[in-house]
Amino acid sequence: MPIIINGAAVSLPDDPRVSLLDLLREYLHLAGTKMGCNQGACGACTVLVDGERIISCLALAVQYEGRAITTVEGLATGGDLHPLQRAFIEHDGFQCGYCTPGQICSAIGMAAELERGLPSHVTADLLLDEILASREELAERMSGNLCRCGAHNGIMDAIAATFIHTETSRSTGPDSAEAAA
Template sequence: MEQGAHAVSSPYVPPQPLTLRINGTEHQLDIEPRVTLLDALRETLHLTGTKKGCDRGQCGACTVLVDGQRINSCLTLAVMHDGREITTVEGLGQQDQPHPMQQAFMDCDGFQCGYCTPGQVCSAVALLDEIKQRQASAVTEGEQLEPASLSEDEIRERMSGNLCRCGAYPNIVKAIHSVVLRQA
């Protein structure tokens, strides 16, 4: 250390009490405030369906729903979601009765290695709500989006935050489109 330089130390911040409502179940935790939601889900609560891909918010493998909105759980702190409704891929359906989007991914072979699939599915479920609410995207034409006229370009735009290293995009789009058409 140079003469005159002072060591900088981070002040200790004790774990904070926190209630995370995940997949309909409340979890009372004492968690260090710098823990990401992703790490709280995977390391503390052992909900490992949500994947750590890039850990920088660029790949979407960690996508979960918070109050129905998709977020990258690697970019947000767990303490920021005290009392909010969090849905992970584990909370979308049951093993004997998967969510329609999970079933469509299986029916349409919307995955290869499967690593990105939990984030893709969570993002696609949020997409369904966006379509129902007729929310516009960068490629939406006209003032209102009609679910029955949802284009592949529209789906690709809305799913652009979720990457698939295997390149299963055509089948992912097909899976999402099939669910949208069934719900239209």
Template sequence: MTTRNECQDSGDEPAALLQPSRRRFLQSAAAAATVGAAPHLRADAQTPAAPAARVPDSVPPRPVTLTVNGRAYTLQLEPRVTLLDALREYAGLMGTKKGCDRGQCGACTVIVNGRRINSCLTLAVMHEGETITTVEGLASNGVLSPVQRAFIEHDAFQCGYCTPGQLCSATALLDEFRNGTASVVTADVRTRPARLSDDEIRERMSGNICRCGAYANIVAAIRAAHEGGGQAANVRSIVHRMTDHGNA
């Protein structure tokens, strides 16, 4: 005769078999992961190592002669040196500023053969035999140019970092206008602009950014220089005037 205890034991046994232990489950999962990763491990072991990248031989510097502000500079430059770095780091002309170094701000503007360019976007070796003018070359024999004088009279700068590029760009702008070069806002590009309006100035100076926001005074200064309001002045007299104004 089957006892009560025997009936209970026979009923519990299948339930125990259907509930594996936690240790057995973990062991099975680990074994499955190992089997699945084995083909990938063999493939990685059989993949040959990529050859080491060959470092290109450096090009030695060579003499490059640049004519800057009427003076010849013979510099030992690598072909990859930009005109901006050549002026600042090799020729010692620190007036030209490095702003974005990507041709977006205009702080590095210089004049090459009468044409304004971003010196950070061109190589120095490309300008041998050309005439380069930086902000240091705008004044002549201690006398400020009309554009420089107008910038001072109209307070066309604040921190002054962008000012060298602004001055070079404005100087070239006036020459371009006198030569009849049209701009995007010129009514008829087939004829010379009738006058140098504020819209013309803003468009032609759009490549030069002033982060201080002195745009209104910059436009006024260029207009004054164009109309003859920015007459040449002695550098010492201007500095003396600014010093007195600061002391007042």
């Protein structure tokens, strides 16, 4: 059984040592997904597997046989960028851009987790069905994605503008970006 990358069926490599990240970059030349630390600490390699965010550097490709992987290259529809991609441009959600594909894939997975009511470390009440997407919640949920340029405020603005539609979550505070780092 192949693996599905951005809708296309692809054969798995024979060598089980190949990570999902290396399959994407070195075998398929999909260089959007980035290698940062290669040890699960930075989130630059974040992709979506059947809609769930994972880090592709510590994923052996062979384990994802038959699964549907979405990378940053698979987010646009035709010539139209994903709304979050547009928001990153609008809100200066990056400087060098290296962490950006991981940030964007991670935030899309994060929005789905929030939508289904998954609590986080900073959620006060574990039993609420609807979690208020405060700045603190967004920062905690995005803490697996580092940005060394310091674009976290723009990243949070872009995510809030795309997925959150309340005033609370749009208010910017000086403390919020540090919590994400």
